[in-house]
Amino acid sequence: xxxxxxxxxxxxxxxxxxxxxxxxxxxxxxxxxxxxxxxxxxxxxxxxxxxxxxxxxxxxxxxxxxxxxxxxxxxxxxxxxxxxxxxxxxxxxxxxxxxxxxxxxxxxxxxxxxxxxxxxxxxxxxxxxxxxxxxxxxxxxxxxxxxxxxxxxxxxxxxxxxxxxxxxxxxxxxxxxxxxxxxxxxxxxxxxxxxxxxxxxxxxxxxxxxxxxxxxxxxxxxxxxxxxxxxxxxxxxxxxxxxxxxxxxxxxxx
Amino acid sequence: xxxxxxxxxxxxxxxxxxxxxxxxxxxxxxxxxxxxxxxxxxxxxxxxxxxxxxxxxxxxxxxxxxxxxxxxxxxxxxxxxxxxxxxxxxxxxx
Numbered sequence: 001x002x003x004x005x006x007x008x009x010x011x012x013x014x015x016x017x018x019x020x021x022x023x024x025x026x027x028x029x030x031x032x033x034x035x036x037x038x039x040x041x042x043x044x045x046x047x048x049x050x051x052x053x054x055x056x057x058x059x060x061x062x063x064x065x066x067x068x069x070x071x072x073x074x075x076x077x078x079x080x081x082x083x084x085x086x087x088x089x090x091x092x093x094x095x096x097x098x099x100x101x102x103x104x105x106x107x108x109x110x111x112x113x114x115x116x117x118x119x120x121x122x123x124x125x126x127x128x129x130x131x132x133x134x135x136x137x138x139x140x141x142x143x144x145x146x147x148x149x150x151x152x153x154x155x156x157x158x159x160x161x162x163x164x165x166x167x168x169x170x171x172x173x174x175x176x177x178x179x180x181x182x183x184x185x186x187x188x189x190x191x192x193x194x195x196x197x198x199x200x201x202x203x204x205x206x207x208x209x210x211x212x213x214x215x216x217x218x219x220x221x222x223x224x225x226x227x228x229x230x231x232x233x234x235x236x237x238x239x240x241x242x243x244x245x246x247x248x249x250x251x252x253x254x
Numbered sequence: 255x256x257x258x259x260x261x262x263x264x265x266x267x268x269x270x271x272x273x274x275x276x277x278x279x280x281x282x283x284x285x286x287x288x289x290x291x292x293x294x295x296x297x298x299x300x301x302x303x304x305x306x307x308x309x310x311x312x313x314x315x316x317x318x319x320x321x322x323x324x325x326x327x328x329x330x331x332x333x334x335x336x337x338x339x340x341x342x343x344x345x346x347x348x
Contacts, residue, residue, distance in 0.1 A: 052296045055288045058270065078332075080267075080290035105294060105332060132267070132292070132333055149294055176260055254288055 005094075007213060007224035008039040015047035015071035018089070020241035022157055023076055024233040025093045030151035034230055036094040038216045040209045046085040047071035048172055051078045051146065055254050064172050074251045077146035077157065079133060081173055086163035086194070088208045090116065092216070093155050100220050101154055109133055109147060111219075112156045116143055119215025120160070123208065125198045133158075140193035161194040162208060259345035267291040267333030273346035280311045285343070291333035298329040311347050316340045 010021060018041055028034040050059050052075055059081045060072050070083075092112055094101055102108045113129045120127045120135070120142065127137040135143035135158075145158030166188045175181050195203050213224050229237065244250040259271045267290045274284040285306050293299055302323055309319050320336040323329070 051290050053288055053291060053293065053299055055270070055286075058288065076296065078290070078292035078296060105292075105330065146292070148296060254286065 003222045004225050005036040005038060005216075005220070005222045006034065006227040008037060008041075008227060008229065009209060010039060010041045010229070012042035012044035014045065015043060015049060015073040015084070016241045016245040017237065018043060018047075019049070019073050019075060019245045020237040020239075021229065021233075022091045022093070022155060023240050024229070024236035025091070026148075026150060026153050026155045027236055028230060028233045029093045029095065030153045031232075033232060036098065036222075037092070037227075038213075038224055039091045039093075040212060041089050041091075042087070042205060043071075043084040043089070045069050045071055046083070047073060048081055048083055049073050049075050050081045052076055052148075053078055053254065054081060056252050059174055061172055061174050068168075068172070070172055072251065073245055074253065075146065075157075076150075077148045077155070079144065079146035082144060082159060083165075083169040083172060084159065085165065085168070086161070086196075088160045088162060088205055088212060089157060090160065090212060090216075091155060091157035093153060096149055096152050096154050105147065105149070106131060108154060109145060109156070112147070113143070113145055113158075115216040115219025116145075116158065116160060116212065117215070118219050119208075119212035120195075122211040122214055123195060123199070123203060125195065137193060137198060140191055142193050142195070142198070160208060160212065161192070162203065162205070163196040164192050164194040166192060255348065257346035257348055259342050261338065261342040261345055263291070263334050263338035263341075266335070266338060269334050269338055269342045271342040271346055273343060275311055275347070282306055282309050282311060282343075287339065287342075289334065291331065293332070293334075294330040298327055301327060302329070306343075311343070313340055313344055316343055 110129050117127045127135050130136045133145045134141050147156040170185050255277045257273050261269045269289040272286040317340045
């Protein structure tokens with residue numbers, strides 16, 4: 001019988017809630033009260049997330065974010081700053097001991113990215129895993145990914161770019177050297193792509209989610225069964241949002 | 255003395271070091287390691303920063319100290335390593 005995992009489609013929520021929900025699922029899964037879970041979500045309002053090790057004030061133009069109504073939040077995962085706007089974000093939460101998850105961290109990135117690549121294939125986009133944490137098509141990045149392992153559980157979340165606005169992104173992020181900002185923007189435009197750009201048409205969030213659902217099912221040989229956050233997870237998510245992700249102490253800690 | 259460095263680790267990530275050090279004694283008084291790398295467990299970075307206080311600013315000593323801390327605390331870095339961290343720190347030495 002095919003193993004069943006939970007699928008959560010939590011819609012578009014703010015940055016603090018999004019990061020709190022991912023962490024709540026991780027904790028819920030570690031307590032054995034919820035099954036391995038794949039979640040699809042979006043960001044409203046748009047947001048910048050930074051990696052756990054990054055300095056918020058060095059990476060993010062806070063004033064610009066506030067002017068444009070863009071949230072900013074520190075993730076519990078490493079990696080770089082991401083502008084989340086026109087994208088599908090996925091997260092996967094599964095025990096480290098699960099046979100589908102390689103012990104080797106880089107290999108596990110490759111395995112999970114493989115599911116995303118299958119989803120992209122179903123949309124008509126051929127892509128490949130570009131270690132450490134990217135998926136590229138035609139040499140250009142279409143997905144960035146970040147993984148943590150805590151409490152014996154793997155949490156990986158990542159973006160699937162549906163469209164990309166490099167100019168807006170650079171108006172919200174700080175660059176080490178303002179003098180070469182124009183060059184950085186033109187380089188980034190060459191390095192990044194999106195589903196819209198690849199296919200020459202807009203694809204809806206729902207359609208991307210449908211393809212990604214099948215991609216994860218095929219990639220992990222499981223059936224994803226639509227479910228909801230448990231009461232306990234909802235409580236944890238509220239707690240994490242209130243106590244850390246929305247707090248200055250967390251977001252400015254580095 | 256306060257100093258900063260930005261170092262792109264070969265085949266790795268961007269490492270940013272903010273360093274305060276005692277120039278006379280040539281020891282680190284405070285260090286903050288930031289960047290877009292990965293470390294497992296993540297909280298190990300704070301431990302590393304704490305343990306590097308009072309370490310001599312010398313390439314050999316630093317590499318040895320960082321390598322030992324990584325091994326002893328079972329830290330797994332991705333996108334940066336002991337050599338990269340040492341290089342980033344040494345670049346702060348004016």
